[in-house]
Amino acid sequence: MQIGPYEFDDYLSLVKSFHGSVAPGLVVGGFMVDLALRRLPAGILFDAICETRACLPDAVQLLTPCTIGNGWLKVIKLSRFALNLYDKYQGEGVRVWVDPDKLAAWPEFNSWFLKLKPKREQDSALLLAQIKAAGTQPLSCRPIKIRPHFLNLGRRGRITICPLCREAYLAEEGGICRACQGEAPYLEGEDGVEAPPLQAVPVEQAVGRRVLHDLTQIIPGRSKGPAVKQGELITVGDLCRLHQMGRRHLYVVPEEGPGPEWVHEDEAALAFARAMAGEGVSFTDTPREGKVNLLAAQDGLLVVDEARLERFNLVPRVMCASRSGYFPVTRGQTLAGTRAIPLFLPRSDFMKALAVLQEGPLFSVLPLRRPRAGILVTGTEVFMGLVEDRFIDIIATKVERLQGQVVKSLIVPDDRQAISRGVAELLEAGIDLLVTTAGLSVDPDDVTRQGLVEAGATDLRYGAPILPGAMTLLARIGPVQVMGVPACALFFKTTSFDLLLPRLLAGLSPSRRDLAKLGHGALCLECQTCTFPRCPFGK
DSSP states (O other): OEETTEEHHHHHHHHHHHHSSOOHHHHHHHHHHHHHHHHSOTTOOEEEEESOSSSHHHHHHHHSSOOTTTTSEEEOOOOOSEEEEEETTTOEEEEEEEOGGGOTTOHHHHHHHTTOSOGGGSOHHHHHHHHHHHTTTTEEEEEEEOOGGGSOOOOOOOEEEOTTTOOEEEGGGOSSOTIIIIIOSSOOOGGGOOOOOOOEEEGGGGTTSBBSSOEEEEETTTEEEEEEOTTOBOOGGGHHHHHHTTOSEEEBOOSSOSOTTEEEHHHHHHHHHHHHBOTTEEEOSSOBTTEEEEEESSSEEEEEOHHHHHHHHHSTTEEEEEOOSSSEEOTTOEEEEEEESSSEEEHHHHHHHHHHHTTOOSEEEEOOOOOEEEEEEEOHHHHTTSSOOOHHHHHHHHHHHTTOEEEEEEEEOSOHHHHHHHHHHHHHTTOSEEEEESOOSSSTTOOHHHHHHHTTOEEEEEOOSOBSOTTOEEEEETTEEEEEEOGGGGTOSSOHHHHHHHHHHTTOOOOHHHHHHTTTTOBOOOOSSOOTTSSSTTO
């Protein structure tokens, strides 16, 4: 019996010399690699992907040219004991895995693989004997096509020197290396960073000196703001007010600055805001109490890069708080505020924060187009006049609220061909947004989806984690956006339609993942008096 070019016992010796012991997973992995190699076409250059970090990567490195170091072996944490070998240019290959349904004939092997008993109770000799006896019999194999972004076609990029740690790294990782961005596996002792030496003087001795930061005055229930702004001269007339504010000592501008390793709060906040502001976003050019606000420069839909906002806020001693994204805003509204926490920010933290922002802005305001909407009401009972339609007025009101117009509306029966013909008629009217109503439930008479497909709808996304509005439908017919509104919109004032329509008008096409993210916060509380959007719904 052979595993690759080795006799079984020779392979065990190789495993022991590499691993320190004869690890069962490495032995099984050897059989898996051997099977995969035999299924690959001869003479191709191949790469490998292991779906677990346990043992399999070692087996691949022992039996193939693929290693983590040369980049031909990738390990992705799917927690499945499976490996993939594939043509590194075309992506065609094989996947091999241990099939639990085939393990019954080898009970010790089965017990070890499924972790049915503690390691101390396992019979190592019997386990190894059963693994040898089983060979490739418990394995399953099938052809695969690797996703393009996993293909290893590129070369390593340009190398640069990190300005913080002075070590070499790939320039494509950002303005500073990933370790200095906070991803190092060891503690950096960052909490021990001290403030620069600052000159604090009694208020009486501060007359004629310039203050180092805004001095905030709070009058409960009336006002909050800077009584003296950064850089202003303290006068005798300021003393009484400063005492009333509880100020006994002040930081004043020193004759010499704190040094290049420190960044003043105002400089930091302006740099952050400048990098955060994208399309349709401006910011206050003068910090106030160390903070800079980002403002909507135009009416539209606020879009927030939530993942990078979180990464920014993980940098020590900086912050940014924003309103919820994907809601319409008007010009001049405050979108977010950012600042450094201390008066002087360590330059290392300043550089870390800018490295996060280097990838692009965090905030943008996308203009909402004024839609030319067509409304297709489906329902035999409405078509026959047995029930009065209320959908057209509801949808039209919400479309017009966003500066759109309803070009044409139709009522058709629950018949897929009638629905398809109705869609065609609305398309001929020159619409760029098609809204269908009802016919989206599980009832056998509800055939709106089927009618839309016959009319040419593609990219259907049916269902969303939104209540009310779980049976929402999104699709496209050529350039025309399609949204199916479930019947719940007849009863509830606010539904999925209100959350998703602004996104469509901003030119966005919510993916299945985008819809999935809505689940957290998309439960309407059904308040007696609806205050949407000034409520938690969709946030």
